[in-house]
Amino acid sequence: MQHTHISAHHNLLDLRLGEVWQYRELIWLFTRRSFAVSYKQTVLGPAWLVINPLLTSLVYVVLFGNIARLGTDGVPQLLFYLAGHAVWSYFSACVSSNASTFTGNARLFGKVYFPRLVVPISSVLGAVLRFAIQLLPALILLVYYVAVGRVRPCWALWPLLPLLLAALGVMGMSVGIIISSLTTKYRDLQVLVSFGLSLWMYATPVVYPLSTVSGPLRTLLLWNPVTAPSELLRRCLLGVGGVPGWSLVWSGCFTLAAAIIGIMIFNKVERTFMDTV
Amino acid sequence: MASIPYAIRMEGVKKEYRLGAIGGRTLQADLQSWWAQKRGREDPNRRIGQRALSGDAFYALDGIDLTVQPGERLGIIGPNGAGKSTLLKLLCRITAPTEGNIDIYGRVASMLEVGTGFHGELTGRENIYMNGAILGMTRAEIDRRMEEIIDFSEVREFIDTPVKRYSSGMYVKLAFSVAAHLTSEIMIMDEVLAVGDMAFQRKCLDRMRLAADEEGRTVLYVSHNMSTIRRLCDRCIVLQKGKIIFDGPPEKAIAAYMDSGMGQGTVDMDLSALPRPNVTLSAAPRMTHLTLPGKDTPTYAPGEPLQLALTVDAPVSAPGVSVRLTLRSGEDTGLATAWSPPRDLPPGTSTLRLTLPLDTVAKGEFYVSLGLYQADELGRPRMLDHLTRACRIDCQGLPTWGVSAHGYFHLPPLAWLCP
Numbered sequence: 001m002q003h004t005h006i007s008a009h010h011n012l013l014d015l016r017l018g019e020v021w022q023y024r025e026l027i028w029l030f031t032r033r034s035f036a037v038s039y040k041q042t043v044l045g046p047a048w049l050v051i052n053p054l055l056t057s058l059v060y061v062v063l064f065g066n067i068a069r070l071g072t073d074g075v076p077q078l079l080f081y082l083a084g085h086a087v088w089s090y091f092s093a094c095v096s097s098n099a100s101t102f103t104g105n106a107r108l109f110g111k112v113y114f115p116r117l118v119v120p121i122s123s124v125l126g127a128v129l130r131f132a133i134q135l136l137p138a139l140i141l142l143v144y145y146v147a148v149g150r151v152r153p154c155w156a157l158w159p160l161l162p163l164l165l166a167a168l169g170v171m172g173m174s175v176g177i178i179i180s181s182l183t184t185k186y187r188d189l190q191v192l193v194s195f196g197l198s199l200w201m202y203a204t205p206v207v208y209p210l211s212t213v214s215g216p217l218r219t220l221l222l223w224n225p226v227t228a229p230s231e232l233l234r235r236c237l238l239g240v241g242g243v244p245g246w247s248l249v250w251s252g253c254f255t256l257a258a259a260i261i262g263i264m265i266f267n268k269v270e271r272t273f274m275d276t277v
Numbered sequence: 278m279a280s281i282p283y284a285i286r287m288e289g290v291k292k293e294y295r296l297g298a299i300g301g302r303t304l305q306a307d308l309q310s311w312w313a314q315k316r317g318r319e320d321p322n323r324r325i326g327q328r329a330l331s332g333d334a335f336y337a338l339d340g341i342d343l344t345v346q347p348g349e350r351l352g353i354i355g356p357n358g359a360g361k362s363t364l365l366k367l368l369c370r371i372t373a374p375t376e377g378n379i380d381i382y383g384r385v386a387s388m389l390e391v392g393t394g395f396h397g398e399l400t401g402r403e404n405i406y407m408n409g410a411i412l413g414m415t416r417a418e419i420d421r422r423m424e425e426i427i428d429f430s431e432v433r434e435f436i437d438t439p440v441k442r443y444s445s446g447m448y449v450k451l452a453f454s455v456a457a458h459l460t461s462e463i464m465i466m467d468e469v470l471a472v473g474d475m476a477f478q479r480k481c482l483d484r485m486r487l488a489a490d491e492e493g494r495t496v497l498y499v500s501h502n503m504s505t506i507r508r509l510c511d512r513c514i515v516l517q518k519g520k521i522i523f524d525g526p527p528e529k530a531i532a533a534y535m536d537s538g539m540g541q542g543t544v545d546m547d548l549s550a551l552p553r554p555n556v557t558l559s560a561a562p563r564m565t566h567l568t569l570p571g572k573d574t575p576t577y578a579p580g581e582p583l584q585l586a587l588t589v590d591a592p593v594s595a596p597g598v599s600v601r602l603t604l605r606s607g608e609d610t611g612l613a614t615a616w617s618p619p620r621d622l623p624p625g626t627s628t629l630r631l632t633l634p635l636d637t638v639a640k641g642e643f644y645v646s647l648g649l650y651q652a653d654e655l656g657r658p659r660m661l662d663h664l665t666r667a668c669r670i671d672c673q674g675l676p677t678w679g680v681s682a683h684g685y686f687h688l689p690p691l692a693w694l695c696p
Contacts, residue, residue: 001382001383001462002382002383002384003380003381003382004370004379004380004381004382004385005378005379005380005381006367006370006373006374006378006379006380006381007374007377007378007379008373008374008375008376008377008378010373022413023410023413025410025415025416026410026411029406029407029410033396033399033407036398036399036403037396037398037399040398040439041398108394108411109371110371111371111387112369112371112387112394112411112412113369113370113371113385113387114411114413185307186307271372271373272372272373274366274371274372275294275372
């Protein structure tokens with residue numbers, strides 16, 4: 001029979017992953033629920049997942065490609081923006097969906113116990129699925145441009161794709177979890193999230209390639225931990241872009257540190273946040 | 278089962294809450310306090326006369342030692358604020374203890390509130406899966422019991438309709454059905470039966486007793502309703518100020534509770550958050566609080582009148598306000614109505630004391646609806662505030678009632694026309 005031990009003292013780094021595994025069906029149900037719920041009573045349903053990035057990318061083509069004339073390293077503009085947008089919205093979904101883990105589920109958490117980690121994991125799973133769907137139009141375009149020889153993806157790097165996506169997901173989730181743990185006490189941070197994320201996007205080479213930036217600004221961009229994975233993803237898919245090694249190492253260290261801090265704060269807050277929310 | 282020495286063991290469990298520090302603070306305020314402390318200055322965010330925040334702690338649970346054997350049906354009683362709900366919350370792992378250890382053998386199914394995780398856009402069936410998974414069931418377990426759950430819920434026809442189209446009664450029934458069919462060794466309940474109509478409540482109670490008797494499950498039940506405790510439990514503890522002051526058979530526990538003076542309190546209900554019809558006027562008086570003076574449980578012996586102390590908040594003075602009281606059956610049918618004479622309400626908070634003889638009321642449980650009314654220009658009553666289920670009363674009635682009598686009220690004696 002299942003034995004549970006509850007004690008006032010506990011290990012901050014213990015994730016109790018075995019327990020999370022027991023609740024794996026719940027992870028999937030939460031993910032499915034968020035999909036099912038967001039497209040009920042809409043005419044186009046999940047088609048919005050594709051329409052949204054297409055329209056946004058078209059706006060980018062007009063705004064950044066034709067009016068501001070930012071370069072795209074020779075990649076066709078629509079493809080460049082579609083891929084960039086998909087990657088960024090994946091990361092920002094990981095951050096923002098997790099940033100409200102505690103405050104958004106307070107009612108549920110206050111009534112019943114299940115491993116709280118289920119919620120962030122299912123948010124990231126949802127973000128991965130959305131990313132896969134959003135990437136579809138970009139992939140179709142990519143196949144076309146590869147066929148006509150205008151884009152040469154860096155095939156050698158493709159095995160790294162899952163790793164890069166996982167790193168981005170973990171980074172986004174950790175940042176989100178830290179924010180959400182802090183918002184149980186300080187509501188200020190909630191205001192910051194959406195606004196902070198849009199600022200962060202412009203500080204990341206999403207609508208422009210890193211190669212168009214030089215000098216101290218370039219160094220600053222390289223200190224942004226999202227720059228390295230997003231540039232590398234671009235290199236995989238479109239064959240352009242790249243970052244110096246130190247930036248990649250920094251991004252890895254940042255991810256690791258954020259993950260450890262995130263886990264510790266999450267474990268601490270999880271136990272008693274119902275008393276402060 | 279025999280190899281397990283106990284289902285639940287709590288050792289020296291304490292739970293501390295901080296007064297004043299609860300609730301959302303802003304980062305700025307905390308930084309200010311921290312900075313002031315650093316420089317040895319006075320905290321700018323502390324109210325004058327208030328002690329330092331770290332001093333304002335109280336123990337909701339203060340050293341609980343408790344062992345529950347498998348298959349035991351434990352009742353938990355005590356006055357409001359004694360720590361009953363905190364105890365259950367710790368066992369359900371909703372919050373963690375400040376001190377002490379808890380060991381639990383078996384899965385715990387909490388029914389602190391039914392319908393957790395229900396989402397309006399999902400259908401009844403989808404919600405059963407969702408709710409079951411949240412409560413720790415696997416898909417296979419839910420599949421196995423799906424038919425049973427749907428039957429129990431009495432909403433089979435609507436099972437593939439989004440629950441946002443359900444009536445609140447249907448919603449609760451479905452939610453409870455999931456909870457009642459959980460496959461867990463330990464069931465925890467906190468007056469969950471205060472929802473749904475009474476026939477359904479009885480069904481739930483029977484279901485719980487069945488779970489304990491036949492399936493050997495351990496049940497922990499918190500209630501203010503002594504008759505339910507008597508019917509369901511075989512052991513009972515009394516909590517007061519975070520400590521266990523009695524542990525033993527239910528009859529003795531209830532007696533100890535009543536004798537200790539705690540039982541001489543009043544049934545006390547906060548009405549401010551109850552649902553109301555949204556036709557009420559903005560400056561109309563509102564009922565905020567209801568007590569049954571001198572009653573610990575809303576149980577009425579034959580000949581005992583119903584006495585109410587109703588606290589009303591009036592933004593402006595309200596002339597000629599009458600109180601309307603309706604008795605409703607468990608199925609929510611209005612049975613009979615009584616009106617009070619009109620009275621002028623002064624602005625501010627006032628307490629209305631009312632009494633109603635229950636001599637003609639038969640044995641049974643009833644809901645009490647309360648309303649505040651004022652005559653309009655044409656002399657018709659206009660509603661100011663109304664609560665369909667302000668409280669619930671249990672009339673003992675005459676012992677002969679129910680044997681060869683029908684209905685909810687005694688009629689006047691039937692007389693011979695020619696003696």
